Amino acid sequence: MAIQSTNAPVSSWNMRSLIYDPKFRSYFFQAITILLLVAIVWWIADNTIENLQRSNTASGFQFLSSRAGFDIGQSLIGYSSDATYGRALLVGLLNTLLVAVTGIITATIIGFVVGIGRLSHNWLIAKLCTVYVEVFRNIPPLLVIFFWYSGVLAVLPQPRESLALPFSMFLNNRGLAFPKPIFGDGFWLVSVALLIGIVAAMFVTRWAHQRQDRTGQQFPSIWASIALILGLPALTFLAIGSPLTFDYPVAGRFNLTGGSVIGPEFASLYLALSFYTAAFIAEIVRAGILGVSKGQTEASAALGLKPAKITRLVVVPQAMRIIIPPLTSQYLNLTKNSSLAIAIGFADLVAVGGTILNQTGQAIEVVAIWMIVYLSLSILTSIFMNWFNARMALVER
């Protein structure tokens, strides 16, 4: 009997038992998946090579070093139509980063103000903030961009009738002109002084913390830091003889000359992304603050902390733990939404790439560059925010 029962599986080792063997099934399905993927990739590659050969498109990245031949309105580094495609893409990348960084800063500030405002005891403020969030969360970002671009900024006066603002700034439908700083000799010393100031401020803050832990005495480290960060460069600046002049914009007959200009494309993209993302950040902030249990506030009040200190020392650090992960994805969203620049002709990475794609037909290479850049930006932001999150996270035993 025993022999029979041990032999039974061997004798019935046929297709039937193989089908019901989870291990075999798993290998089988994976093998099929790999085969299918390889077949599809093979088929696509074959078609692509054939299509490229027929249209005489050279593949590879050699096109990056040929002459671009198109102009870019706003550029952070020197660029002319004689520059290469590679440089044009670099200009686009820098513009993307510029919009992303400025947008993230502004959206965070507006978002925190509105998010806290929604929780205000003041009925009017709370309602105003709610209306803001509900309006901006429910319309497409592209529409917000067009709203600023063709609704608001295009209505500004012609360059001839520019609105004069304080500090020699002018506003017209070609953008905001402002004095361009020209840095004289030795200005780099000021930057060095700023760097030293920041490092010194960090040391002072750390020392103040350690002293408070040891002795309980407090030190006005915030004021000391401000004095170091602002005072040191200012003193250096005066000591080396104020090497800074401005190139003022001057109203000519038809246009403004001199100065620097922020174009309406950048302004509308920046404003739209800031306002749109701020609505989402506001909701995240609100959820974060509501997520801190009421007992924490009451306990700190019982310890005798003042309301401002309760917020700063008890509520905010705990709310940040809830806020940071979704905040990261909002930052990533803003960076990705900056690609909407192409709709209004601001030369970001996607817009420049699109122009190159139309001129050269190098679709695969351009799309590959886009993907590599955006994926790296995503990964870098994630790494930074994860590091920040790890610092803020609850320290458990």
Added chain:
Amino acid sequence: MAVQTTNSFVRSSLLEALPAPSSRRGAVAWVKENLLATPKDTILTVLALAFLLWSVPAAVDWLFVKAVWTGADRSACATVVQGGLQPDGWSGACWAFVDAKFQQFMFGRYPLDERWRPILVGVAFVALLVPILIPSVPRKGLNAILLFGIFPIVAFFLLYGGLGLEVVETPLWGGLMVTLILSFVGIAVSLPLGILLALGRRSNMPVIKLFCVVFIEVIRGIPLITVLFMASVMLPLFLPSGWTVDKLLRALIGVAIFASAYMAEVIRGGLQAIPKGQFEGADSLGLGYWQKMRLIVMPQAIKLVIPGIVNTFIGLFKDTSLVSIIGMFDLLGIVRLNFTDTTWATAVTPLTGLIFAGFVFWIFCFGMSRYSGFMERHLDTGHKK
């Protein structure tokens, strides 16, 4: 016995409670508490009131009072200097423009004689959608089969033509119709595809898991506009010569793939929240993998993440506006196309058109978010700890 109940100075009944003092009730107290509680609050209230007084009357004035409601062409909405009828310095909404172009905003350049077809599709869609959205209406299964199985086929033949109907090519489609088609197909494709991707990401098979992780993370890492560019520029490159894919179909593929990746992550969140005991319980009952997922895990997981799913739908609906960048005329695209129409081009036309488009988008998205809130409360079985 000594109790003298007849004493006139002893009350036989309790006094009614007095109303709260006037400073503690009514409008005065409400204002004190909610608007003027502290000096800081008072300042904020004054600032907010100043902002409202500055913005609301001006907005109402522009949108309604000074607005032009009827007119035949641009002269109704342009000032004398611009070649119109309005006095100098006039500025107001040009609703006459929206009124004249309304049909186009809804259907694009769909032939006038055939517009009963999209209208019929729209009516059928509403008739099938409303009962599925109201929880108390019975026969949800049949309803879902009709909406997601039969309706798309009927709608395709009605909109595109064939079977005796005149063929209307997709480049003629446009307006809100295209926005809704893109959203409906995107939603109908991304939900099942997202579920499959989420299951694949949690699978024990390394090859399938790797494929799903790479797919989801790459799509989530790049902007939709690059996905749309890929669909519109690279798809023709990938196919054998002679194969052409309709422009609308390319956009549909791009939008659906993009939404699936986001949907997969939302559903994975729900899957992770299901306790291990549920999986083990299903295993011990002898259910197979798909039975386990279909009968035990998915109903619970989906229910948990309904808000996230609806948020993805809202995002998808808003994202459909991006197809105007690759040369299609959805609602936003057709509104913008009409800014250049010389019959109506004035200084106020763009703002009016954008406000109209924004309002339509807002209605849909706000409706979806309200419905998700309602479903959340409806499905809350009170088991939350």
